[in-house]
Amino acid sequence: MSEQSLMETNGTLPPTPSHTVGPFYGYALPFPDGGEIAPAGHPDTITVHGYVYDGAGDPIPDALLEFWQAAPDGSLTGAPGSLRRDPVTGGYYGRNGVDFTGFGRVPTDADGHYAVRTLPPGGAPYLSVCVFARGLLHHLFTRAYLDEPAGDTLLSGLEPARRETLLARAEADKHRTYRFDIHLQGDKETVFLAFD
Amino acid sequence: MALTQHDIDREVTELQDAYDKARAGGAPAAHHPPRDYAPYRSSALRHPKQPLVAVHGDPETVELSGPAFGTTDVTALDNDLTKQHHGEPLGERITVSGRLLDGRGRPVRGQLVEVWQANASGRYAHQRDDHPAPLDPNFTGVGRVLTGDDGSYSFTTIKPGAYPWRNHANAWRPAHIHFSLFGDAFTQRLVTQMYFPNDPLFPYDPILRSVTDESARQRLIATYDHDLSQPEFSLGYRWDIVLDGPSATWIEEGR
Numbered sequence: 001m002s003e004q005s006l007m008e009t010n011g012t013l014p015p016t017p018s019h020t021v022g023p024f025y026g027y028a029l030p031f032p033d034g035g036e037i038a039p040a041g042h043p044d045t046i047t048v049h050g051y052v053y054d055g056a057g058d059p060i061p062d063a064l065l066e067f068w069q070a071a072p073d074g075s076l077t078g079a080p081g082s083l084r085r086d087p088v089t090g091g092y093y094g095r096n097g098v099d100f101t102g103f104g105r106v107p108t109d110a111d112g113h114y115a116v117r118t119l120p121p122g123g124a125p126y127l128s129v130c131v132f133a134r135g136l137l138h139h140l141f142t143r144a145y146l147d148e149p150a151g152d153t154l155l156s157g158l159e160p161a162r163r164e165t166l167l168a169r170a171e172a173d174k175h176r177t178y179r180f181d182i183h184l185q186g187d188k189e190t191v192f193l194a195f196d
Numbered sequence: 197m198a199l200t201q202h203d204i205d206r207e208v209t210e211l212q213d214a215y216d217k218a219r220a221g222g223a224p225a226a227h228h229p230p231r232d233y234a235p236y237r238s239s240a241l242r243h244p245k246q247p248l249v250a251v252h253g254d255p256e257t258v259e260l261s262g263p264a265f266g267t268t269d270v271t272a273l274d275n276d277l278t279k280q281h282h283g284e285p286l287g288e289r290i291t292v293s294g295r296l297l298d299g300r301g302r303p304v305r306g307q308l309v310e311v312w313q314a315n316a317s318g319r320y321a322h323q324r325d326d327h328p329a330p331l332d333p334n335f336t337g338v339g340r341v342l343t344g345d346d347g348s349y350s351f352t353t354i355k356p357g358a359y360p361w362r363n364h365a366n367a368w369r370p371a372h373i374h375f376s377l378f379g380d381a382f383t384q385r386l387v388t389q390m391y392f393p394n395d396p397l398f399p400y401d402p403i404l405r406s407v408t409d410e411s412a413r414q415r416l417i418a419t420y421d422h423d424l425s426q427p428e429f430s431l432g433y434r435w436d437i438v439l440d441g442p443s444a445t446w447i448e449e450g451r
């Protein structure tokens with residue numbers, strides 16, 4: 001379809017519709033170290049992990065999660081190099097171990113589990129999460145808050161039980177580790193977000 | 197007992213009629229599929245039942261910015277899916293080109309476009325695709341490229357085959373290429389599928405039909421473009437992609 005025929009009279013273009021990521025993205029989208037957002041060995045590294053569940057409470061083994069966040073200094077410019085590739089072999093080099101790209105991508109495993117290691121964001125204390133899955137026709141956005149900032153308009157506008165779904169919980173028995181589960185449906189359904 | 201194509205067609209038609217009726221009554225166009233779309237069986241337990249919570253962006257909203265990609269994230273051959281092995285893949289060689297635009301028609305520059313697809317026989321190079329069509333040792337079916345200054349992208353690949361799936365008895369997906377797109381903001385993120393013109397499987401596919409707006413459905417179908425065809429080499433298809441969702445620059449301009 002040509003660009004001209006796409007243009008509506010009010011000067012905006014109608015968007016290309018979303019479709020499900022399907023079951024077979026696994027050899028295309030995930031990449032080695034996709035969840036290693038923190039530079040290797042950084043002392044401030046935190047782990048955020050959890051499970052993705054469906055409406056029956058069963059873990060989803062074919063979801064794909066993406067994470068985007070501010071750098072520790074609060075900047076939101078990111079940096080290239082999340083998927084750094086090797087021009088010699090054509091394979092993945094992995095991240096360069098220095099730059100903080102702010103971006104991570106991980107598939108859930110056979111248990112529906114994921115984990116990312118990152119640095120705490122500066123400014124707004126949350127990781128933005130984008131959820132894709134077979135069976136999900138249009139991705140979903142949510143947020144994993146690492147703490148509950150006073151006066152956050154999103155959190156303060158939610159019922160306590162709903163607010164709870166956005167709070168990553170520090171695990172007492174694990175070092176610098178947060179648990180953040182995602183429920184696509186059901187009693188514990190996660191709060192999902194719309195941006196306009 | 198497995199649902200038949202007839203069962204699925206009936207549900208698809210009911211939902212289509214309901215949408216068309218709502219449109220005729222003045223409802224706004226739905227550009228995206230509903231997440232709750234019963235004919236696509238896997239959606240049943242995987243869609244939220246609570247409404248989405250609106251976040252009214254101020255420019256500090258993290259999602260109004262997004263990840264950056266650069267020349268280190270792709271290699272020069274990543275947009276030629278026919279050159280990833282020693283031999284040539286089987287199938288009809290095609291060139292797929294277009295532009296990545298935001299909702300105001302502005303090019304989205306230097307952003308990552310990723311594609312994946314089945315081979316000419318309709319088989320994915322994926323462990324869990326086990327239907328009895330041959331794998332092609334010379335075709336993996338994964339590519340990526342950064343958009344140019346005018347938002348343009350181009351891939352050389354082969355035309356994927358249709359393939360069966362288990363949504364219902366005798367379910368077949370029309371030939372398609374999966375696309376993953378990034379905009380300047382995380383809110384503009386898009387994963388979708390591109391189809392080929394005049395595929396006889398369109399009416400039977402609950403995934404395509406989940407987009408109930410006819411003109412939105414048409415936007416998922418590439419155009420054959422003879423000027424893009426390369427003599428003695430490939431057939432050309434053009435497909436422009438328009439991202440949804442606000443970005444920081446929209447907010448600053450007082451959208």
Ligand SMILES: [Fe+3]
Nearest residue numbers: 022024372374
């Ligand atoms: Fe597919």
